[in-house]
Amino acid sequence: MTRCLITGGAGFIGCNFVRHMLKHKPETEIVVLDKLTYAGRLENLEEVMHKITFVKGDICDREVVHKIMPGCETVINFAAESHVDRSITSPEDFVRTDVLGVFTLLEEARRCDVERFLQISTDEVYGSTVSGSFSEASILDPSSPYSASKAGGELLARSYAKTYGLNVTVTRSSNNYGPFQYPEKLIPVLVIKALRNQPLPIYGKGTNVRDWLHVEDNCKAIDLVLSKGKAGDIVNVGSGNEVPNIDVAKLILRHMKKPESLIKFVEDRPGHDFRYSLNWDRIRKMGWKPKVKFEDGLNSTVDWYLANETWWKPIA
Ligand SMILES: NC(=O)c1ccc[n+]([C@@H]2O[C@H](COP(=O)([O-])OP(=O)(O)OC[C@H]3O[C@@H](n4cnc5c(N)ncnc54)[C@H](O)[C@@H]3O)[C@@H](O)[C@H]2O)c1
Numbered sequence: 461m462t463r464c465l466i467t468g469g470a471g472f473i474g475c476n477f478v479r480h481m482l483k484h485k486p487e488t489e490i491v492v493l494d495k496l497t498y499a500g501r502l503e504n505l506e507e508v509m510h511k512i513t514f515v516k517g518d519i520c521d522r523e524v525v526h527k528i529m530p531g532c533e534t535v536i537n538f539a540a541e542s543h544v545d546r547s548i549t550s551p552e553d554f555v556r557t558d559v560l561g562v563f564t565l566l567e568e569a570r571r572c573d574v575e576r577f578l579q580i581s582t583d584e585v586y587g588s589t590v591s592g593s594f595s596e597a598s599i600l601d602p603s604s605p606y607s608a609s610k611a612g613g614e615l616l617a618r619s620y621a622k623t624y625g626l627n628v629t630v631t632r633s634s635n636n637y638g639p640f641q642y643p644e645k646l647i648p649v650l651v652i653k654a655l656r657n658q659p660l661p662i663y664g665k666g667t668n669v670r671d672w673l674h675v676e677d678n679c680k681a682i683d684l685v686l687s688k689g690k691a692g693d694i695v696n697v698g699s700g701n702e703v704p705n706i707d708v709a710k711l712i713l714r715h716m717k718k719p720e721s722l723i724k725f726v727e728d729r730p731g732h733d734f735r736y737s738l739n740w741d742r743i744r745k746m747g748w749k750p751k752v753k754f755e756d757g758l759n760s761t762v763d764w765y766l767a768n769e770t771w772w773k774p775i776a
Contacts, residue, residue, distance in 0.1 A: 463489040465532040467519050467565065468539030469512075470500035472641040473580070473675055477538065480679035482511055491528060493517050499542065499642045503771060519561035525568045534576040534686065535569055537562060540613075543644055544584075544606045545729060551605035558606070562613035566620045566628075577628045578686055579617040582610050583671070583698070585632060588733035595739040596632075596694040603731045614694075621692040629689035631682055633697035634738055637757065638675030639764040643776040646670075646705065647758070650712050651765045652776050659724035660713070666706025666725065669735040673699040674752035684748050695746075698738030701754040708758070715759050716766075 464481065468474040469492030481488055490512040494500045505514065517524035519539045529535065539561060541547065541554045562579065569577050586594040587601035600615075602608040614630045621628040637647045653660045681697040689695060703711075709723050765772060 461487055461489055462534065463491060463532045464534040464536065465491045465493060465529060467493045467535070467537045468500065470494035470496060470502060470504050471538060471542070472499070473636055473678060474538035475504035475640050476638060476675045477536070477679045477682060478505060478508060478512060480676070480683060482508055484683065489513075491515065491532060493519065493524070493528060494539065495519070497541070504640050520556060520564050522564055522568070525564055529568045529572045529574065532572070532574060534578070535565060535574050536578040536580065536682070536686070537565055538580050540580075540610065542606065544604045545644075547604050547606035547609070548730060554605050554609040555612075558609035559612040559616065562616055566617060566626065570620060570624045570626050575627060576686060577617065577620070577626055578682065578689070579614050579628060579630045580682070581614040581630050581632045582607065583632050583634045583696070583736045583738050584733065585611040585614065586736070588735055589737055590735060593698075593737040593739040594696070596696055596742060603733050618692055618694070625691070627691045629685055629691070630694045631685050631697055632694060632738070633678050633681070634671035634673045634699060634736060636673050636675045636678050638761055639768070640771075643772050646708065647712070647761060648765055648772065650709050651716070651762050652772065654713055654716050654718045654722060655766065657718070657722070660709050660722050661724055661726045662705055662709055663726060663732060664728035666704060666709065666723070667734075668705050668732060669702050669737075670705070671698050671736055671738060672701040672703055672708075672754055672758075673697065673750060674757040677750040677752055681743055681748050684743070684746055688746050695743050696738040696740045697743055698740040699750040699754075702735070702737060703754065711755060711758055712762055715762050
């Protein structure tokens with residue numbers, strides 16, 4: 461039996477990863493540490509709560525981390541402030557959790573001789589590109605306080621591999637979608653607005669491109685990196701599903717049988733990255749490729765929100 465500390469496990473990707481682990485690695489004992497910010501919800505773990513240990517706490521709180529990390533062979537840090545728009549209005553929260561929180565976890569990880577430390581980062585650390593794709597060797601050029609603080613956190617994490625020999629690996633994935641995503645992110649916002657026959661807000665002209673990765677594919681990638689990644693490695697996790705935001709909106713409307721006239725262009729976000737694109741040859745060579753086709757994954761995600769109104773109604 462090994463014990464794994466999953467921070468931020470009550471958020472979108474974290475709760476999907478907890479389910480993935482319970483299904484595929486049932487021998488692993490799971491401890492979730494989550495502050496339950498607006499984005500973290502116990503409802504996300506409701507039906508698996510009896511199979512895990514849940515601790516409400518802050519990754520910046522040294523005392524809490526000091527208490528629960530001993531005995532955990534593996535630490536996977538999903539905990540973060542994650543919404544770009546919020547990082548523009550309240551950057552301090554992002555620097556605190558995404559940099560200081562990572563530091564606190566790393567300090568305790570080295571004290572406890574943790575065997576594996578996986579830092580979940582993002583493709584946003586590379587910034588935007590009009591053409592070509594970023595490899596793991598590309599320079600970091602983050603545009604928002606969110607992506608800059610994520611870059612700070614992962615650089616610190618990798619320095620612990622070099623300086624202290626901590627077994628740290630970093631994944632940088634593209635935009636995730638799927639069930640349990642907080643309804644402030646693009647896909648759930650569009651689904652809920654369409655359901656209510658309200659205008660679907662699209663920044664600028666809707667030409668910004670994101671590479672959409674189904675959360676289940678990302679969970680499989682993280683699991684693989686956990687077993688095959690080496691100390692100091694960075695692993696891009698992309699999907700090859702580069703879609704302009706306007707097309708995401710149109711696909712959702714088509715599936716929901718709603719008119720495209722609901723689309724409403726709104727003033728662009730400051731520093732809005734035009735396009736993210738990853739070269740993910742490294743993880744492909746490790747034996748991973750995404751299984752979920754974008755249209756299928758998008759339709760099933762829309763159906764999940766339609767079937768789970770009680771989940772999103774209190775927070776939408
Ligand atoms: N969602 C994406 O498309 C995407 C893409 C690439 C990388 N990522 C990264 O994946 C991770 C998870 O993203 P997500 O979309 O699930 O985010 P989320 O906002 O849905 O969840 C974040 C979770 O972290 C918790 N949290 C926040 N601050 C905390 C703190 N100080 N201490 C303890 N817990 C805290 C929240 O309560 C929440 O449960 C983040 O690190 C994010 O940067 C996300």
